[in-house]
Amino acid sequence: MATDFKSIPIIDIAPLLAKWDDPKMAQDPCVSEIVKQLDQACREAGFFYVKGHGIPETLVKEVRNITHKFFDLPYEEKLKIKMTAAAGYRGYQRIGENITKGVPDMHEAIDCYKELKQGMYGALGKPMEGCNQWPDSPQNFKELMEEYISLCTELSRKIMRGIALALGGLPGEFEGERGGDAFWVLRLIGYPEASTANGKCTPENDIGCGAHTDYGLLTLVNQDEDIIALQVRNQSGEWISAPPIPGTFVCNIGDMLKILSNGLYESTLHRVINNSPTYRVCVAFFYEPNYDAAMEPLEVCVRRSGGTRKFEKAVYGEHLVSKVQTNFVV
Ligand SMILES: N=C(N)NCCCC[C@H](N)C(=O)O
Ligand SMILES: O=C(O)CCC(=O)C(=O)O
Ligand SMILES: [Fe+2]
Numbered sequence: 001m002a003t004d005f006k007s008i009p010i011i012d013i014a015p016l017l018a019k020w021d022d023p024k025m026a027q028d029p030c031v032s033e034i035v036k037q038l039d040q041a042c043r044e045a046g047f048f049y050v051k052g053h054g055i056p057e058t059l060v061k062e063v064r065n066i067t068h069k070f071f072d073l074p075y076e077e078k079l080k081i082k083m084t085a086a087a088g089y090r091g092y093q094r095i096g097e098n099i100t101k102g103v104p105d106m107h108e109a110i111d112c113y114k115e116l117k118q119g120m121y122g123a124l125g126k127p128m129e130g131c132n133q134w135p136d137s138p139q140n141f142k143e144l145m146e147e148y149i150s151l152c153t154e155l156s157r158k159i160m161r162g163i164a165l166a167l168g169g170l171p172g173e174f175e176g177e178r179g180g181d182a183f184w185v186l187r188l189i190g191y192p193e194a195s196t197a198n199g200k201c202t203p204e205n206d207i208g209c210g211a212h213t214d215y216g217l218l219t220l221v222n223q224d225e226d227i228i229a230l231q232v233r234n235q236s237g238e239w240i241s242a243p244p245i246p247g248t249f250v251c252n253i254g255d256m257l258k259i260l261s262n263g264l265y266e267s268t269l270h271r272v273i274n275n276s277p278t279y280r281v282c283v284a285f286f287y288e289p290n291y292d293a294a295m296e297p298l299e300v301c302v303r304r305s306g307g308t309r310k311f312e313k314a315v316y317g318e319h320l321v322s323k324v325q326t327n328f329v330v
Contacts, residue, residue: 002266003234004234004236008041008240008250010051011034011041012050013162014051014052014054017054017155017158019031020171025161031162034162035165036166038159038166042265045232046232046252047232047251047270049242049245049248049251050249051245051247053249059147059148060222063148063283064224066141069138070141073135073137078092078135081133082133083111083133087130088113088116088127088131089113089127090111090113091133092133093108099326099327100210100211100212105207106192107191107272108190109189110133111185111187112145112149112187112188113128114182114183116129116291121291121292124291127324128321128324148186148283149285152184152220153182153184156182156217157179157182157287160217160218160287161174168300168301173298177290179289179293180290181290181291182288183288183291183320184285184286185215185285185320186283187286189281189283190281191281192206193274193277193278194206207272208229208272209272213255213258213267214254215254215323216255216256216257216316217253217256218286219252220251220285221250221251221283222285223250223282224280225244227276229272229276230242230272232252232268233268253268254288255314255319259295259311260296260297260298261297263311264301288320289316291317293315293316294313294315297309
């Protein structure tokens, strides 16, 4: 968010996806063009839309539809998969349960995380250990989400190869020890329609999700069509809308990429306000580093940003746990 951007750029990443695996991808002129666009978007806004991402639109929609169906169920039914600390913070949370800067958010959600093998990361992994809780109804929920997670993981990995080049690194910069066993988070979120008085929506009353940054590397936002609710903060503090654009994901940078890039890219503040008369669903996929990866500024980024290391080492899993434990008072 280093500028006063007024809108969020759209990047067609199809040529990057076609060459993601090519040892000479960095020399390819079509890839270079996309890398340039990614670099500019990440420096200026920390947010961009991707089109040409290759995930079938039918699946993208179906994931939102089935999420609507789940949130339409009676409360008691949803409570069958209630999120608890003992379940590794996985499962359903009611409206107001997630807290941002001390204020309850007006959303309900199901949180899912990559499953960690018991004891795999010792004390570091313990708070997040547990099995994802999937509802029995609607049918096929788990299967659909698992397919979606797998496609989003692949897509994110390929976009991160473009971002690695944008930072002046090698394509595999975010693989291996940093991201070769990437952690992920999936949040299925429901934002109630704005409350109405005399048939009119009361503007700016309820914050669906308070201003925050995301925690990892890259977020892919799949939001309901026809409702404008996601807002991104620019340098002067204006809130710029990120309206839904069919066939795209909204992508944004997380805290770990801010560290890795030595602040060349920032994790931009954003929030959600659903002022529409319609219930809104968003499916957010968070692509993260390896759970136990220690993040520090890449050499090339330190050089490119004046030679001073701006951030201390941070372990991704520690960052996640500290966030999760302040989001929920369970
Ligand atoms: N994994 C992510 N990014 N989750 C987004 C939740 C943001 C709200 C949360 N209460 C917070 O304050 O972070
Ligand atoms: O609902 C949205 O559009 C975005 C949600 C979000 O920012 C988050 O869950 O981190
Ligand atoms: Fe977010």
